[in-house]
Amino acid sequence: MNDSLDDTDRATSPTVRSRSGLSVDVSRTMGGGVQFEGQDLNPTPFSDSEYEYILTVGNHDVPTIIEALGGKPSDDVLGLIEANIEKIVRTGELTWLRSLGISPRFWSHP
Secondary structure (H helix, E strand, O other): OOOOOOOOOEOOOOEEEEEOOEEEEEEEEOOOOEEEEEEEOOOEOOEOOOEEEEEEEOHHHHHHHHHHOOOOOOOOHHHHHHHOHHHHHHHOHHHHHHHOOOOOEEEEEO
């Protein structure tokens, strides 16, 4: 089973959530993982400019996400994330994933 975490190796089917300058796209990677790609246009304590980030979860952790969202193994992980995106974004995607015991690859700018 391919466990690629390559950001550029993405499948289509994004889920988009946008509010108050924060936009989060969620998609499947070609390797079967999940990628959260966020852009926050609000100033942060560290910068007056926008903040971008990508969290990439390997395919071996997708069943954990499905289970945490109350799904069955055959359920579509993107559909489950979309149905729960408010809670996930409010908690913070990284915090939520870590609470499940998942350590995603993390990239951010600036």
